[in-house]
Amino acid sequence: MKCFHFTSGERREDEDVVVSKVSRVSWARSFSVASSSLDARRSDLDSDSNCYSSRDLSESVGFFDLLSQRRTNDLRVFSFSELKSATRGFNRGLLIGEGGFGCVYRGVVKVPDDHDSDSKMDVAIKQLNRHGFQGHKEWINEVNFLGVVKHPNLVKLVGYCAEDDERGIQRLLVYELMRNKSLEDHLLAKVLPVPLPWMTRLKVAQDAARGLAYLHEEMDFQLIFRDFKASNVLLDEDFNAKLSDFGLARLGPPEGLGHVSTSVVGTVGYAAPEYVHTGRLTAKSDVWSFGVVMYELITGRRAVERNLPRGEQKLLEWVKPFVSDSKKFHLILDPRLEGQYCIKSAQKLSALANKCIAKQPKSRPKMSEVVEMLGNIIDEISSQDEDTPEPASEIEEAKEEATGETEAESNKQGNNNWKKVFDIREMVNLRNRSIGKLDWRNWTPGLVRTS
Structure with missing residues (x-):
């Protein structure tokens, strides 16, 4: 992945053009923050290739105008003072995430309710850095896309705040609070002692697949998520999974075209190789990323882990010899599961992941097909659990x-x-x-x- 370099949120020269274009969109209706996860690093292709196509530059504003016409009135416009109060002055004790473009705080806001005018809601509040335009394009994406898309497996945007004062431009987003943090926190972080059970991992994968299938196939326009990874899969109190961080989401190709030519952005280890090398983006790029995360679910390892021996740093390369040998397959399973898994279902999940990371994008399944295959794996385990032994009397006889x-x-x-x-x-x-x-x-x- 030498073609990537970490930008840590710095604005590139060609992004000045983007800002000048999208700035015509009203501040009062469209803003977006970058990643709320602890690993909010962004990666760009370090080359002189055509990073931004005319579709990126000339059509983005028109498309956002279209979205604004379709947007429902569900989004609330918060005042800065209201959100400052909700976070106790952006108290560091309420900090739940920090990225290259700003911080995320836990807070409580009042929401209109038919039965209780003083109803309160726990929320996550993203605050973009006040100075400069860092993250401006991502902020716009968040409001415009999440203001339109509605699905149980996409995080809900409650509202936003945009105020201009002597201290700078205040740009904030308010989301539903996902109490169990991210999949990365449970799967890859060392701080949580209780690992995700095997069945929970499968259901989280299915929820995330449903979210991607909705974006790719179930709307009258296609969205490509472009940054699918464990830190962008959030879990609610019941461990239902929802996709978050639409800052890099991209409108799919128009009818008749097979791909979108765009800048290469994302996170090292998750971006599809054909996208990295050519800048040609399709929905199958998200499918590749999903395959990588499935191997993270199986192994409990990151896509790229520099602290491991050289031969084990890249997850997909490390698993290859084990996946091809059924006698060695168990060696790649997350040791924190302590044997509490179904080996056959793990092998089937690995086979599905291999389909998702097929070299040729056309050979990869659609996300709706992935949802169905994950459902079959889950149903098979459930049916085995429901199998009851013969009546005790017959056994004794x-x-x-x-x-x-x-x-x-x-x-x-x-x-x-x-x-x-x-x-x-x-x-x-x-x-x-x-x-x-x-x-x-x-x-x-x-x-x-x-x-």
């Missing part, structure tokens, strides 16, 4: 019969205290065949004491 036969055999052969018992499960199966019951599976004969 089978044991008695088996014990009787074993004792008789033991008497014939002398004082042999330990005998291998006739397979109890097979005995039950023989009886069940005669009465039409389901055979038991996966039974291993055991040893019992016969005297």
Whole structure:
């Protein structure tokens, strides 16, 4: 990934053009902050290729105007004093995230309610740095896109604040509070001692896939998320997953075109290789990123981890030899799961991840297909959990019969205290065949004491 360099939020020279274009959009209706996660680093292609196409420059304002016409009146306009009070003066004790463009605080705001005029809501409040235009384009994206898209697996934008005073331009966004932080916090951070259970990981993956499928396939225009990673998947109190940070989201190609030519932005380790090398963006770029995160769910490792030995730093390269050998596959599973997983479902999740990171974008599945395949994996585990053993009375009867036969055999052969018992499960199966019951599976004969 040598073509990337971290910008840490610094404005590039070609972004001046973007700012001059988008500044025509009213400050009062469109602002966006950059990442709220602890890892809010942005990456740009360090080359002299055509970074911004005419679609980026000339059509962005017109498209945002279209979105503003379609936007519902759900977004609230907050005053700066109201949000300052909600965060106790932006108290550092309420800080829940910090990125290259600003900070995120926990707060409480009053929201209109039909039953209670003083109803309060816990929220997350992003505050962009007051000086300069850093993050301005991302801020605009957030309000315009999240002001239109509505889905259970996309974080909800409650409102925004835009005020101009002697201290600078105050630009803030107010989101629903996701109490369980990000997938990265649970999966990759060292501070949380309790790992995500295997089934929870699968359901989080399915929720995130539903969010991407909505953006790609279920609206009358397509959005490409462009920065899908574990830190941008937030979890509510019930561990339902929602996509956050639409600062880099991009309008998909128009009908008849296969891709959008745009600047290469994102996070090292998650960006699809064809996008990195050519700047050609498609929805299949998000599918690649999703495949990377699925391997993070399986292994508990980051896409790129510089603190590991050289051969293990890049996740996708490290897993290759293990994935191809079923006897070694268990070695890549997150050790924090402590064996509490279904190995077959993990292998199927790995196979799905491999489809998502296929070299040719056309070979990758659509996100709606990924949702369906994840659902099949989850349903298979659930059905196995629901399988109940045969009634206890039948088991006891089978044991008695088996014990009787074993004792008789033991008497014939002398004082042999330990005998291998006739397979109890097979005995039950023989009886069940005669009465039409389901055979038991996966039974291993055991040893019992016969005297």
